[in-house]
Amino acid sequence: MELPKVGSIGEYIREQRTQAKISLRQLAAQAGVSFPYLSQVERGVRKPSAEILNQIAKGLRISSQALYVQAGLIDEREPDSDVLAAIRADVTITGRQRQVLVDIYESFRKENKAAENEGAQPTQPAEPLDAASLNGHATSEGYNLP
Amino acid sequence: MELPKVGSIGEYIREQRTQAKISLRQLAAQAGVSFPYLSQVERGVRKPSAEILNQIAKGLRISSQALYVQAGLIDEREPDSDVLAAIRADVTITGRQRQVLVDIYESFRKENKAAENEGAQPTQPAEPLDAASLNGHATSEGYNLP
DNA sequence: AGAGCGTGTATGCATTTGCAAACGCACTGG
DNA sequence: CCAGTGCGTTTGCAAATGCATACACGCTCT
Numbered sequence: 394m395e396l397p398k399v400g401s402i403g404e405y406i407r408e409q410r411t412q413a414k415i416s417l418r419q420l421a422a423q424a425g426v427s428f429p430y431l432s433q434v435e436r437g438v439r440k441p442s443a444e445i446l447n448q449i450a451k452g453l454r455i456s457s458q459a460l461y462v463q464a465g466l467i468d469e470r471e472p473d474s475d476v477l478a479a480i481r482a483d484v485t486i487t488g489r490q491r492q493v494l495v496d497i498y499e500s501f502r503k504e505n506k507a508a509e510n511e512g513a514q515p516t517q518p519a520e521p522l523d524a525a526s527l528n529g530h531a532t533s534e535g536y537n538l539p
Numbered sequence: 540m541e542l543p544k545v546g547s548i549g550e551y552i553r554e555q556r557t558q559a560k561i562s563l564r565q566l567a568a569q570a571g572v573s574f575p576y577l578s579q580v581e582r583g584v585r586k587p588s589a590e591i592l593n594q595i596a597k598g599l600r601i602s603s604q605a606l607y608v609q610a611g612l613i614d615e616r617e618p619d620s621d622v623l624a625a626i627r628a629d630v631t632i633t634g635r636q637r638q639v640l641v642d643i644y645e646s647f648r649k650e651n652k653a654a655e656n657e658g659a660q661p662t663q664p665a666e667p668l669d670a671a672s673l674n675g676h677a678t679s680e681g682y683n684l685p
Numbered sequence: 686a687g688a689g690c691g692t693g694t695a696t697g698c699a700t701t702t703g704c705a706a707a708c709g710c711a712c713t714g715g
Numbered sequence: 716c717c718a719g720t721g722c723g724t725t726t727g728c729a730a731a732t733g734c735a736t737a738c739a740c741g742c743t744c745t
Contacts (some may be wrong), residue, residue, distance in 0.1 A: 396569075398713085405634050406633065406636055409634075409638065412635070412638060416721080416722065416723085417611060417722075417723060418722075418723085419723085426678060426703080426704090427703065427704050427705075428723080429703090429705080429706090429723090429724075429725080429726095430702085430703050430704065432705090432723060432724060432725095433724085433725095434703095435723095436724090439701080439702065439703075440590045440701085441702085441703090442589060442702070442703090442731095442732090443588060443589030443592060443607065443610065443612045444612065445702090445703080446612075447612045447613070448587060456623070457607075457612065457613045457625075458604070458613060458627065459627050459637075459641075461589065461603075461607065461613075462627050462628065463634070464589070466542075466589045466590065466592075466593045466603065467593070467603045467604060467607075468635065469703075474642075475625055476622070476625040476629050477627070478624055479621040479622040479624070479626075479682070480622055480623035483621070483622050485651060486644075486647050486648070486651065487647075487651070490647045490651075492636075493643070493647075494622075494640065494643065494644060494647075497640060497643065498632075498637070498640060501632050501636045501639075501640075502632070505631060505633070505636075509540060541733090549732050562692065562693085563692075563693060563694080564691090564711095572733080572734090572737075574693085575693090575694075575695085575696095575733090575734075575735080576732085576733050576734065578693060578694060578695095579694090579695095579733090582694090583691095585731085585732065585733075586732085587732085587733090588732070588733090590700090591732090591733080601734085611704080671690090680722065
């Protein structure tokens with residue numbers, strides 16, 4: 394039975410890859426998997442095993458757990474969305490950084506709620522947002538959200 | 540391959556099962572997998588996929604992550620702070636937004652660590668990050684979300 | 686003795702993973 | 716104009732997963 398409804402794991406991977414601005418072949422090479430297979434995975438044609446998922450996570454430089462959660466392979470009991478609580482409880486960041494994270498998170502929530510109440514119009518979804526600019530020193534200034 | 544000695548995963552499962560004092564068939568039923576296959580998994584004859592692993596974890600009432608770590612599918616190099624866990628578990632934001640938050644948070648951490656070491660390390664201690672270098676530099680300015 | 690029920694284990698087989706090779710398409714630039 | 720690269724996709728095919736079925740052993744009854 395072909396149920397294309399499979400987890401959005403493929404979309405997520407592709408999203409991460411395009412955000413990182415690397416090609417399918419590059420990611421495949423870094424992850425140590427074959428590019429054709431990666432293509433199929435991204436389109437949901439094939440469902441990768443845990444090992445492959447782990448390698449892809451490595452290639453993407455993201456946490457394996459992020460992928461597993463996305464793939465629905467980790468239940469992660471109760472999301473409950475206490476992101477804010479976790480941020481406020483974090484002692485490894487400064488107060489100013491904390492405020493930045495809180496602001497961004499809340500504005501995301503607000504944006505999503507607005508988009509939800511509007512029809513199917515995705516407001517302004519086209520965002521460049523390079524994930525690769527990590528060392529680009531993303532400090533408090535520079536974020537401005539729609 | 541004849542004997543993939545790597546998998547202490549099977550032993551771990553069997554250990555957990557016997558410790559829980561349930562039979563192979565019972566666990567298989569609770570996990571929703573076939574008992575013969577579970578037997579093979581426990582003896583390392585077969586290497587279960589992530590889905591099966593997840594179901595087994597459910598059946599054993601243990602954390603999925605514990606199994607993944609045992610299976611070597613999660614590197615566990617990072618303690619994975621509570622903030623990151625909360626962000627990843629949050630279902631009220633999009634994957635892109637999630638990535639933004641994760642990136643910003645990690646870059647904060649990186650900044651702080653660099654500041655802590657006081658001038659020894661230049662912001663990129665471990666990762667070669669060929670993806671970005673291949674791509675040539677992205678932005679290098681802070682985040683700007685349109 | 687058996688019949689019955691419990692355990693874990695070896696088969697056969699449909700389905701699937703994952704790869705190598707070949708393909709089509711868009712861009713170059715000699 | 717078409718060789719040379721890059722991209723993503725499609726196509727067979729060996730190897731593996733995962734299951735249903737059948738097997739071997741241990742235990743307890745009547």
